[in-house]
Amino acid sequence: MIAKLLAISLTAIFVQNFVLVKFLGICPFLGVSKKVDTALGMGMAVTFVMTLASMMTYLCQNYILAPLRIEYMQTIAFIVIIAALVQFVEMFLQKYIPSLYSALGIYLPLITTNCAVLGVALLNIQQDPPYGLIESMVNGFASGLGFLLAIVLFAGVRERLEFSDIPKSFQGFPIALVSASLLALAFMGFSGMSFNF
Amino acid sequence: MTEILIPALAIGAVGLALGALLAVAAKVFHVEVDERIEKITGCLSGANCGGCGYAGCSAYASAIVNDGAPIDKCSAGGQAAVNAIAEIMGVEATDVEPVRAVVMCSGVRDVAPDSYDYYGVADCLAASKLQGGGPKGCSYGCLGYGKCIDACSEGGISIVNGVATIDSNSCIGCGGCKNVCPKHIIELVPKKYKIYVKCKSCDKGPAMKNKCSVGCIGCRLCEKSCPSGAITVANSLASIDYSKCTQCGLCVEKCPRHIIINENAPASAEGEAV
Numbered sequence: 001m002i003a004k005l006l007a008i009s010l011t012a013i014f015v016q017n018f019v020l021v022k023f024l025g026i027c028p029f030l031g032v033s034k035k036v037d038t039a040l041g042m043g044m045a046v047t048f049v050m051t052l053a054s055m056m057t058y059l060c061q062n063y064i065l066a067p068l069r070i071e072y073m074q075t076i077a078f079i080v081i082i083a084a085l086v087q088f089v090e091m092f093l094q095k096y097i098p099s100l101y102s103a104l105g106i107y108l109p110l111i112t113t114n115c116a117v118l119g120v121a122l123l124n125i126q127q128d129p130p131y132g133l134i135e136s137m138v139n140g141f142a143s144g145l146g147f148l149l150a151i152v153l154f155a156g157v158r159e160r161l162e163f164s165d166i167p168k169s170f171q172g173f174p175i176a177l178v179s180a181s182l183l184a185l186a187f188m189g190f191s192g193m194s195f196n197f
Numbered sequence: 198m199t200e201i202l203i204p205a206l207a208i209g210a211v212g213l214a215l216g217a218l219l220a221v222a223a224k225v226f227h228v229e230v231d232e233r234i235e236k237i238t239g240c241l242s243g244a245n246c247g248g249c250g251y252a253g254c255s256a257y258a259s260a261i262v263n264d265g266a267p268i269d270k271c272s273a274g275g276q277a278a279v280n281a282i283a284e285i286m287g288v289e290a291t292d293v294e295p296v297r298a299v300v301m302c303s304g305v306r307d308v309a310p311d312s313y314d315y316y317g318v319a320d321c322l323a324a325s326k327l328q329g330g331g332p333k334g335c336s337y338g339c340l341g342y343g344k345c346i347d348a349c350s351e352g353g354i355s356i357v358n359g360v361a362t363i364d365s366n367s368c369i370g371c372g373g374c375k376n377v378c379p380k381h382i383i384e385l386v387p388k389k390y391k392i393y394v395k396c397k398s399c400d401k402g403p404a405m406k407n408k409c410s411v412g413c414i415g416c417r418l419c420e421k422s423c424p425s426g427a428i429t430v431a432n433s434l435a436s437i438d439y440s441k442c443t444q445c446g447l448c449v450e451k452c453p454r455h456i457i458i459n460e461n462a463p464a465s466a467e468g469e470a471v
Binding site: 060064065068070072073076077080081084087088091092094095096098102163165 | 204212218222318323
């Protein structure tokens with residue numbers, strides 16, 4: 001069991017990295033990656049929401065949708081759950097960790113629209129055989145870590161870019177996209193790896 | 198019928214349950230927000246320049262309400278903001294002296310040449326760490342790599358011939374540029390005073406003459422000429438005490454280097470200095 005969870009984690013973080021391999025969650029990846037600090041905060045918030053969302057959507061799928069045979073309502077049900085979850089997290093943070101709440105600012109509610117969160121929830125169920133509760137949560141957590149890794153690496157690259165002599169036509173967003181694709185190329189080195197412990 | 202009813206009811210139930218959960222959470226995690234904070238935030242300039250010393254306009258507003266911060270810190274909002282905040286907080290409005298930032302360096306490329314070529318990162322802080330405080334011959338002068346440009350929330354700073362220049366009309370006096378300048382040559386001058394010493398060099402006269410053809414040499418002519426005793430020369434640099442200055446303009450005429458600028462008479466003084 002532990003070995004399988006480890007394999008799921010390594011796969012989610014490196015081989016099937018959400019941002020750099022599956023190209024999900026690009027919006028916050030490009031939007032919040034100007035500074036390493038905020039990137040770190042965003043990555044941690046996304047990790048937290050992904051873990052909880054994996055758990056909640058698993059429960060919803062197996063105890064509500066599947067018995068009623070309405071699996072085709074997955075997307076709607078999951079989006080509602082994720083939105084409520086993010087709202088809940090926001091209220092919780094505002095009450096108990098106001099410093100993190102104000103540091104994340106507008107990006108906190110924007111996690112709702114991060115397609116990586118919905119992606120991990122759907123992919124958990126589409127696995128063959130489908131992941132169990134623990135496996136789903138581990139996959140959600142590890143996918144979040146993969147997002148965190150990608151966004152922090154990218155923020156580091158972008159901080160260096162600030163001081164680089166960039167041709168005028170590439171300044172700003174173009175060079176960010178170019179460096180993002182180079183980072184994705186680096187992660188292609190992991191592709192095809194499988195873990196059998 | 199059931200194939201529509203069941204999913205509608207199920208999803209509706211899920212939504213209702215989540216809504217109820219959020220309603221309970223909103224009560225449990227309720228945070229009291231003082232309505233004065235929002236009102237004060239509305240009165241402030243909204244520039245989020247950080248000139249008040251807080252993270253942004255709303256941070257300053259909550260500091261006023263919760264921590265009793267002074268109400269006259271918003272230089273961008275000026276007197277109008279102070280009056281409005283005073284009304285909300287029920288305290289007496291204080292007078293604010295509007296200020297604007299001025300780069301105290303006249304050493305453009307033609308008059309204050311570089312002593313070596315610099316090919317490093319185009320950043321004032323990086324350049325200032327080098328031998329002699331940067332490539333500029335005068336170790337006190339503006340390096341002209343534009344650290345202040347990034348700090349300005351109003352976009353009012355430009356580099357003209359190697360020296361940063363601040364547009365006094367767009368300046369809101371937040372002091373953001375002053376805080377990032379590694380050379381500490383940006384100063385906040387009260388808006389009504391148009392006379393200032395546009396140099397920060399503490400080099401002695403002969404040394405200064407080699408580095409910059411306009412910089413202050415500490416000759417004391419201005420100090421002697423000032424009828425109100427507002428000018429003092431210390432460390433070979435003249436400085437004006439605005440609490441005594443009457444803006445008579447005598448020092449501007451006396452200065453052999455034309456380094457004391459009078460904005461009221463730009464043709465005579467500034468024209469020669471640059």
